[in-house]
Amino acid sequence: MTPTVAVPDYTTDEFFGLEDRWLPTADGELTHYHELGTGTPLLFLHGSGTGVTAAANWWLNLPELSRHGRCIAIDSIGYGQTVVADGTAYGIKEWVRHAVRVLDALGIEKTWIVGNFLGGWLAFQFALDFPERLLGVVSMGTGGAKLTGALAGHSNPVLTEEGIRKTLEMFVVDTSLVTDELVALRYRAALNDTASDRLAEVVAARDRDRYELPLDFDALAHLDIPVLLIHGVQDVVIPVSRTWDLLNVVPNADACIFSQCGHWSQVERAVEFNEIVGNYLTRHADAR
Numbered sequence: 001m002t003p004t005v006a007v008p009d010y011t012t013d014e015f016f017g018l019e020d021r022w023l024p025t026a027d028g029e030l031t032h033y034h035e036l037g038t039g040t041p042l043l044f045l046h047g048s049g050t051g052v053t054a055a056a057n058w059w060l061n062l063p064e065l066s067r068h069g070r071c072i073a074i075d076s077i078g079y080g081q082t083v084v085a086d087g088t089a090y091g092i093k094e095w096v097r098h099a100v101r102v103l104d105a106l107g108i109e110k111t112w113i114v115g116n117f118l119g120g121w122l123a124f125q126f127a128l129d130f131p132e133r134l135l136g137v138v139s140m141g142t143g144g145a146k147l148t149g150a151l152a153g154h155s156n157p158v159l160t161e162e163g164i165r166k167t168l169e170m171f172v173v174d175t176s177l178v179t180d181e182l183v184a185l186r187y188r189a190a191l192n193d194t195a196s197d198r199l200a201e202v203v204a205a206r207d208r209d210r211y212e213l214p215l216d217f218d219a220l221a222h223l224d225i226p227v228l229l230i231h232g233v234q235d236v237v238i239p240v241s242r243t244w245d246l247l248n249v250v251p252n253a254d255a256c257i258f259s260q261c262g263h264w265s266q267v268e269r270a271v272e273f274n275e276i277v278g279n280y281l282t283r284h285a286d287a288r
Helices: 054-058 092-106 118-129 149-155 161-169 180-195 199-212 241-247 270-287
Strands: 021-026 029-036 041-045 070-074 111-116 134-140 227-232 253-258
Touching: 021 092, 029 054, 029 092, 041 054, 041 092, 041 118, 054 070, 054 180, 070 092, 092 118, 092 199, 111 118, 118 134, 134 270, 161 180, 227 241, 227 270, 241 253, 253 270
Parallel strands: 041 070, 041 111, 111 134, 134 227, 227 253
Antiparallel strands: 021 029, 029 070
16 A cells, blocks of 8 residues: 555644654554553554544543553544545544554564543454454443433534533543643644534444444454453443443453543543553463
């Protein structure tokens, strides 16, 4: 494949401490991502919502978890700075195929997937569609549930800094984590989403697939990979019962439930999150 798209004039804000990388993944498609570490591949898939990016999901986790493998955090098609071709379709299957294209372009045969919300939903769909490419899954607040009042508010916030602040504060118990700087950065990213005319398509595709392509629990009952589920008790976006449902279906699933923690467990409990995930990866690397 010959690169056909110019690299955008864009630099991730220094607040996140991550370097930008760009990867041609299809004709007219240029994937924006961050990479740290070496060794076993760990593909990070972010959640959904206005202004979401790989950096804004994983900036507190990539430096620490890069001690355990090659961390690759991508902006999925329709999000962040990834450039998409004209006519690109969105949805669960398409986001999974994009992840596969990234792996192919990087020459990666098998990977772990670490996913938050939408990213966790994608991780399990990836496991069903491409089981031969997957080493294991770490999923937080796994998406794919039907649309609730909290989900609707998260999906379609008021596009002002105050609206973004209210959305981010819904993710955490400790609202002091939602700083003015973080709000401003997310707001600027949200304006980029809106200006690109893709936001409505992305949200519509995700919400459509909640009903048309829910996770197949019968198929998940046959997964033969290690799975770690992480959830905050006070998650108002995806109730903690979602993890209990998966835990009772997926044969090799373990779970970690954080008290006094909301939807953003990788941010709100970053130190514990990194330690637990790092230890889990090490234990299962030793078992291979």
